[in-house]
Amino acid sequence: MDALIEKTTREDQRIAKGSVNLFKKLSRSLGSSKKVVEISFPESDEPLRLPAKVIAMMAEILSGMSVGRSVAVIQTEMEVSTQEAADFLEVSRPHVVRLLEKGEIPFTKAGTHRRIKISDLIAYQKTLKATRRKQLKFLAKQAQDLKLDY
Incomplete structure (x- = not known):
């Protein structure tokens, strides 16, 4: 990118x-x-x-x-490769390819290359974070109900 x-x-x-x-x-x-x-x-x-x-x-x-962070300004309609998407999501490229093939993230093909819109990656990332937050709340409540001292 x-x-x-x-x-x-x-x-x-x-x-x-x-x-x-x-x-x-x-x-x-x-x-x-x-x-x-x-x-x-x-x-x-x-x-x-x-x-x-x-x-x-x-x-x-x-x-x-x-606070010392580097900042990126990215156009939401910009398309990236599977490797760039993997770097953005901090996962492996093969994992991104599996997500694409399962239909979890929309993509287009340019010849044999998959291209992913940044806006679709951000939407996937937000959904993933929301799911994780919900599951963590569930686990925390379950641990409290079982008095596991967490």
Whole structure:
């Protein structure tokens, strides 16, 4: 995936920490009422017009960077290979192929190569996390009911 950026440096982290609260505050104050935001730069005579959603996105990016995480911005319609999908899900490529063949994740074929939309991977990942959370709650309740001291 060529959407990944360089690793967040300590300097990036320091700068992000100084800006993250302002962007979060701006994002909350804009809410859904404003559709366009204008930002002025000293080097330019005309303001930069941006969708208001960009402020919320910037708040998320800065939030991650402020704690030292690297951040990737990926177009949801972007398609990836099975190996890239495996890297994204942190599983093996053969496991991804099995998921595709079982129909758990939609895919298309370009010749003999399988291509998977990032949006479909994210949807699968969310479903998987929700299922895991539900099962863990069930196990925790079962352990409490059986007084297993967990």
